[in-house]
Structure formats: C-alpha cells, structure tokens
Amino acid sequence: MNYKIWLSFVFVLAIFAVATSYWFTKTHTDWLVKDVPDSMLYLENWQKEIDGNEQITHPAILHWLPMNCLCRYLTLNHATQITSEGQSNGYHVFQLDTDSHGLGKTVELSESFTTPLSPIIIITRPNGKISYAGAYSDGVRCNTGTSMVYRFLEDPEKLPTRPLIGLDVKTCRCVE
Numbered sequence: 001m002n003y004k005i006w007l008s009f010v011f012v013l014a015i016f017a018v019a020t021s022y023w024f025t026k027t028h029t030d031w032l033v034k035d036v037p038d039s040m041l042y043l044e045n046w047q048k049e050i051d052g053n054e055q056i057t058h059p060a061i062l063h064w065l066p067m068n069c070l071c072r073y074l075t076l077n078h079a080t081q082i083t084s085e086g087q088s089n090g091y092h093v094f095q096l097d098t099d100s101h102g103l104g105k106t107v108e109l110s111e112s113f114t115t116p117l118s119p120i121i122i123i124t125r126p127n128g129k130i131s132y133a134g135a136y137s138d139g140v141r142c143n144t145g146t147s148m149v150y151r152f153l154e155d156p157e158k159l160p161t162r163p164l165i166g167l168d169v170k171t172c173r174c175v176e
Helices: 002-028 039-051 071-088
Strands: 060-064 092-096 105-107 120-124 130-134 164-166
Touching (some): 039 120, 039 130, 039 164, 071 092
Parallel strands (some): 060 092
Antiparallel strands (some): 060 120
16 A cells, blocks of 8 residues: 555656756756847847946946846856955946845846846946856856856956857856
C-alpha cells in the first residue's frame, strides 16, 4: 500500500517539475528566439529617454530590473556589485521604475517609453551619451564571472566614444 502512495507522490512531483520547467522556459528564457531587430534604433530610443530625463546626472549607471521579471533576482547581486564599483569610480547610479535597496536613486521612465527586453544596464559617459547598453553578463545566471560591463566602470573619462550594444548574448531575459 505504501508503495502505491509513494509512486503517486513521485509521479505528481515529476509532473510539477516538468510544468515548472516549461513555464520558466516560456516566460524567462526567451533569449533563445528573441532579439532586437534594430539595435541602433534600440540605442537611439534609450538615448532619447535619457536625454529627456532631467533627474539623471552623468556619468551614470542605469539599472532596468522590472519587478515582474524573475531574471531580476538572478541579476540583483551582480547589479549591487556594479553599483558599488561604479560609485567608487565617480558614477551616479540610478534604477529605473523600481525601488531596490542599494541600486541607486529611483528615476521614472516616461509613460510612452517601452523596451522589449530586461534586465538591461545602461552606462553613460560624462557628456550623457551612452557608452554601453545591454545585458549585465553572458550566461543564464547573470553573474560577475561572465560580466560584460566591468571594463566600462574603471574611469568614466576613458570610456569609448563609440557605444557598445550588448544584446547578442544568451542570458536570462524577460520580454515585455
């Protein structure tokens, strides 16, 4: 009798695991098929949004980690480390439309602004122009070992003048 109960429990647990995996894949790993078709337009839209926001002081690090995105929780530790290093090197740090302890001042995006992917980090030069826009790291775990942004944090005065758009990576993303 206990054998049948145990087997039923294992079966239900397996179904739950498969359903959870399917849900996570459908809602949080869209990087397998989702991309930004025009990365230059993506960059231009972010630049317009930043230029139009008087609350942002440059050079800046801007975190876009929406509350409804599970990938946010994989990225938070990395984002906190980036914030700390960036502040020690003279960056002003902001978070967009969220209020997370340790990620800088909250700045609201304009109501008309939309971005298809998150989490995203934006790093600007002292003149306000974007130097980096894209993923925090390469890899599903969004960790510091595969970070794509640390080289942009050393000295805001020595950032490349040509922006880098870091979207061609496989990382945990939510699709808006």
